[in-house]
Amino acid sequence: xxxxxxxxxxxxxxxxxxxxxxxxxxxxxxxxxxxxxxxxxxxxxxxxxxxxxxxxxxxxxxxxxxxxxxxxxxxxxxxxxxxxxxxxxxxxxxxxxxxxxxxxxxxxxxxxxxxxxxxxxxxxxxxxxxxxxxxxxxxxxxxxxxxxxxxxxxxxxxxxxxxxxxxxxxxxxxxxxxxxxxxxxxxxxxxxxxxxxxxxxxxxxxxxxxxxxxxxxxxxxxxxxxxxxxxxxxxxxxxxxxxxxxxxxxxxxxxxxxxxxxxxxxxxxxxxxxxxxxxxxxxxxxxxxxxxxxxxxxxxxxxxxx
Amino acid sequence: xxxxxxxxxxxxxxxxxxxxxxxxxxxxxxxxxxxxxxxxxxxxxxxxxxxxxxxxxxxxxxxxxxxxxxxxxxxxxxxxxxxxxxxxxxxxxxxxxxxxxxxxxxxxxxxxxxxxxxxxxxxxxxxxxxxxxxxxxxxxxxxxxxxxxxxxxxxxxxxxxxxxxxxxxxxxxxxxxxxxxxxxxxxxxxxxxxxxxxxxxxxxxxxxxxxxxxxxxxxxxxxxxxxxxxxxxxxxxxxxxxxxxxxxxxxxxxxxxxxxxxxxxxxxxxxxxxxxxxxxxxxxxxxxxxxxxxxxxxxxxxxxxx
Numbered sequence: 064x065x066x067x068x069x070x071x072x073x074x075x076x077x078x079x080x081x082x083x084x085x086x087x088x089x090x091x092x093x094x095x096x097x098x099x100x101x102x103x104x105x106x107x108x109x110x111x112x113x114x115x116x117x118x119x120x121x122x123x124x125x126x127x128x129x130x131x132x133x134x135x136x137x138x139x140x141x142x143x144x145x146x147x148x149x150x151x152x153x154x155x156x157x158x159x160x161x162x163x164x165x166x167x168x169x170x171x172x173x174x175x176x177x178x179x180x181x182x183x184x185x186x187x188x189x190x191x192x193x194x195x196x197x198x199x200x201x202x203x204x205x206x207x208x209x210x211x212x213x214x215x216x217x218x219x220x221x222x223x224x225x226x227x228x229x230x231x232x233x234x235x236x237x238x239x240x241x242x243x244x245x246x247x248x249x250x251x252x253x254x255x256x257x258x259x260x261x262x263x264x265x266x267x268x269x270x271x272x273x274x275x276x277x278x279x280x281x282x283x284x285x286x287x288x289x290x291x292x293x294x295x296x297x298x299x300x301x302x303x304x305x306x307x308x309x310x311x312x313x314x315x316x317x318x319x320x321x322x323x324x325x326x327x328x329x330x331x332x333x334x335x336x337x338x339x340x341x342x343x344x345x346x347x348x349x350x351x352x353x354x355x356x357x358x359x360x361x362x363x364x365x366x367x368x369x
Numbered sequence: 370x371x372x373x374x375x376x377x378x379x380x381x382x383x384x385x386x387x388x389x390x391x392x393x394x395x396x397x398x399x400x401x402x403x404x405x406x407x408x409x410x411x412x413x414x415x416x417x418x419x420x421x422x423x424x425x426x427x428x429x430x431x432x433x434x435x436x437x438x439x440x441x442x443x444x445x446x447x448x449x450x451x452x453x454x455x456x457x458x459x460x461x462x463x464x465x466x467x468x469x470x471x472x473x474x475x476x477x478x479x480x481x482x483x484x485x486x487x488x489x490x491x492x493x494x495x496x497x498x499x500x501x502x503x504x505x506x507x508x509x510x511x512x513x514x515x516x517x518x519x520x521x522x523x524x525x526x527x528x529x530x531x532x533x534x535x536x537x538x539x540x541x542x543x544x545x546x547x548x549x550x551x552x553x554x555x556x557x558x559x560x561x562x563x564x565x566x567x568x569x570x571x572x573x574x575x576x577x578x579x580x581x582x583x584x585x586x587x588x589x590x591x592x593x594x595x596x597x598x599x600x601x602x603x604x605x606x607x608x609x610x611x612x613x614x615x616x617x618x619x620x621x622x623x624x625x626x627x628x629x630x631x632x633x634x635x636x637x638x639x640x641x642x643x644x645x646x647x648x649x650x651x652x653x654x655x656x657x658x659x660x661x662x663x664x665x666x667x668x669x670x671x672x673x674x675x
Contacts, residue, residue, distance in 0.1 A: 086409055091514050091594070092446035092578060093413035095506070103392055104410055106487065107399035108455040108501060112494035140398035149414040151457070151499040181412065188418035189495040193457040195414060198399070208397050272398060288397070 082179035084146040084199070094181035096146055098199045105198035105205060107137035113190040118233060123161050125252040126192060127168025132254045133275065134194035135176050136326040139261035140273040142206040143198030148173070149182040151193040157185075176258060206264055206271035206330070208288035215269055215331040217293050217346040218338060220257050222303040223278055224315060225250035227322025243305035250303075254326040263339055264330055271330040277321040281329055282354045289331075292351035297358050301343045320358060388485035390452040390505070400487035402452055404505045411504040411511060413443035419496040424539060429467050431558040432498060433474025438560045439581065440500035441482045442632040445567035446579040448512040449504030451482055456489040457499040463491075482564060512570055512577035512636070514594035521575055521637035523599050523652040524644060526563050528609040529584055530621060531556035533628025549611035556609075560632040569645055570636055577636040583627040587635055588660045595637075598657035603664050607649045626664060 087095035098104060111130045113119055131148065138145055150169065154161070173180055178196060211217075229251030231237045232244045256273070264271060272285045278300070286293045300319045309315050331348055338344065346356065393401035404410060417436045419425055437454065444451055456475065460467070479486055484502060517523075535557030537543045538550045562579070570577060578591045584606070592599045606625045615621050637654055644650065652662065 086508075087511070087513070092443040093411045093449070093502075093504070095447075095511055096410040096412065097508070098404060098410060100406065104402040104404060104503070105399045106402065106455060106501075106503065108457045108488055108490050108499075110457045110459060110490045110492045110499070112459055112492045115493055137398040141401075143399070149412060149501060151414045151416045151501075153416060153418055153497050182414055184414050184416045184499075186416045186418045186497070187421055188497055191459050191492070191494055191497055193414075193416070193490075193499045195412075195455060195457075195501040196399075197410070197412065200401070202392075202403070205393070205401055207393070 082147060082177065085179050085181055088179065088181045089183065094147070094149070096181065096197060098146070101202055102199040103202045103205065105138060105141050105143035105200050106195065107134065108193060108195045109134040109137070110191055110193040123165035124168035127165040128172045128253055130192040130194050131169055131172035131176065131178060132256050133326060134196045135172070135178060135258065136254065136256035136273040136275065138196050138198040139256045139258045139328060140206065140271050141198065141200060142204065142261045142265040142271065143200045144262060145177045145258060146197045146199050147181040148178045148197060149195045150180060151184045153186045153188040153191045155187065155190060176256065200265070204265050206261065206268055208270055208272050208285050211270035211285065211289035211291050211331040211348050213291055213348050213350045214334050215348040216334060216344045217295065217329070217348055218332055218342050219274070219278070219301065219329050219345050220260055220327040220342045221325070222301045222306065223274070223325055223327065224306050224318030224322045225303050226254065226324035227318040228306050228309070230324070238309065238311070240305070240308035243308045246303070246305040251324060254324065256326050257328045260328055260339060260341070264328070267336060268330040268332055271328055274325045274327045274329050275323055277323045278329065279320050279354055285329060286352065286354055290352070292349045293346055293354045294349055295346035295354060295356035297356055299343060299345045316358065388453060388483065391485050391487055394485065394487050395489065400453070400455070402487065402503060404452070407508055408505040409508045409511065411444060411447050411449035411506050412501065413440065414499060414501045415440040415443070416497055416499040429471035430474035433471040434478045434559055436498040436500045437475055437478035437482065437484060438562050439632060440502045441478070441484060441564065442560065442562035442579040442581065444502050444504040445562045445564045445634060446512065446577050447504065447506060448510065448567045448571040448577065449506045450568060451484045451564060452503045452505050453487040454479070454484045454503060455501045456486060458489065459492045459494040459497045461493065461496060482562065506571070510571050512567065512574055514576055514578050514591050517576035517591065517595035517597050517637040517654050519597055519654050519656045520640050521654040522640060522650045523601065523635070523654055524638055524648050525580070525584070525607065525633055525635050525651050526566055526648045527631070527633040528607045528612065529580070529631055529633065530612050530624030530628045531609050532560065532630035533624040534612050534615070536630070544615065544617070546611070546614035549614045552609070552611040557630060560630065562632050563634045566634055566645060566647070570634070573642060574636040574638055577634055580631045580633045580635050581629055583629045584635065585626050585660055591635060592658065592660055596658070598655045599652055599660045600655055601652035601660060601662035603662055605649060605651045622664065
């Protein structure tokens with residue numbers, strides 16, 4: 064790891080580089096992380112690119128927070144205990160104010176999500192932010208996409224469609240309540256990965272994925288990995304009061320079905336297993352393949368990265 | 370992890386995503402890695418940017434190989450056993466031929482360095498390649514930068530200055546033997562991280578770093594972290610026959626002292642401990658601080674990333 068300008072970032076939150084699992088943080092050739100006996104390492108990487116995953120007008124603090132939160136959502140989807148993260152930042156110019164506010168966003172996410180920053184690299188170039196998250200899970204208990212069986216309940220956490228509506232607020236396409244706008248923007252800019260829920264679902268859920276591409280797209284991934292079909296009842300889709308302030312009910316439904324970036328968990332529970340707090344049943348698992356429901360095919364185009 | 374176009378890459382080397390430690394590879398929300406009982410996780414991240422870390426004319430296969438090899442060098446410097454890696458690739462257009470040859474380079478490095486690809490993300494944007502490496506080391510035995518003590522021997526693996534000379538070949542600034550040019554270019558384009566040596570140095574070396582920024586720059590890092598001084602004898606610097614074909618002896622010495630990208634290991638050994646094969650003593654450790662030697666101050670400017 065080249066230190067170089069990474070020190071510019073790290074000095075803003077060196078106190079957040081510490082954590083129970085961090086045996087050696089930033090400053091040597093690599094970091095050292097302790098897992099608990101019997102744990103497997105869980106790891107995933109996500110990149111955000113300016114103009115593609117965030118607007119050029121985005122506040123650096125939001126970019127930093129969101130980069131960490133979206134990566135951490137993959138740990139939640141596996142039921143993993145957060146251990147730490149690394150950050151690879153490419154940026155055009157090392158502007159002190161930009162780095163300061165960006166780092167505050169990273170530091171806030173690191174603190175709130177228990178993900179100490181253990182390493183990183185900074186390079187000069189067009190703005191891209193890559194976060195690698197590290198977690199631990201008792202061997203053999205990780206939540207996979209492949210375990211759903213016919214008869215399971217199909218469930219989701221929180222509410223759906225908020226982030227898509229929040230992006231519409233940002234781009235001037237929101238026609239609902241003004242009071243709702245702030246809430247929805249925050250849902251887009253400051254996603255809350257469901258780490259506690261993911262850990263609580265270990266040994267309960269049969270399959271799990273996070274909703275990043277949109278409910279239908281991610282439901283299709285989950286159904287395909289499990290070799291089953293999902294049937295979704297759109298009247299059961301949890302929608303926030305803010306989203307419901309939008310007069311256009313069809314648009315509410317479209318966002319709830321296909322809007323990306325909510326970072327809720329979509330999971331399956333055996334029949335009879337009671338729902339964790341803050342989650343809803345939205346359908347059921349059947350034999351077959353694909354995702355069906357009481358909605359138009361035209362509403363099924365999810366956001367495709369790249 | 371968004372699969373998306375990552376499948377474009379992964380399909381070129383899905384067979385290289387397997388490894389002893391890989392419990393779950395690409396295809397779920399995150400990967401699962403097994404460590405051995407008593408091992409700590411070692412992790413580091415490195416980014417290569419077009420125009421900064423490789424020429425725009427570089428072959429995609431070389432870019433792929435080099436991105437993995439340079440990241441893996443941080444595992445070597447810690448004495449870690451390679452477990453796997455993730456790849457975050459940002460590229461302007463998903464051109465099939467480019468991805469094919471790039472992936473061949475990644476696959477070759479994955480195979481040669483025992484680093485199965487366990488996850489990744491692809492995004493559209495200016496070309497940047499970020500590789501995160503994962504390794505394991507018996508808890509408490511990692512090679513750190515901080516353990517050198519006065520009286521130790523200062524040692525380096527392989528030969529120095531070859532990569533800088535290889536870059537000079539690429540940019541038309543080489544005036545040595547034509548026969549040597551191919552060798553030197555390969556040393557730049559296909560660095561060989563010293564993973565086996567790093568593992569062999571565990572419990573022997575007192576401190577270790579990889580030479581990425583140039584011998585003097587990295588020696589300064591190592592000396593500072595250990596709180597000691599190094600004295601280097603430039604007549605002892607190992608130089609390849611290819612580099613020695615250059616008539617300008619001063620230029621040979623400058624590259625050996627300050628040329629980056631060799632990815633050799635610089636380490637300290639207690640007096641009397643015999644040298645591993647393929648390594649040389651280049652100086653000694655003294656009380657004090659900084660790096661001194663029989664060379665001009667003007668030769669001490671190392672390559673600064675960013």
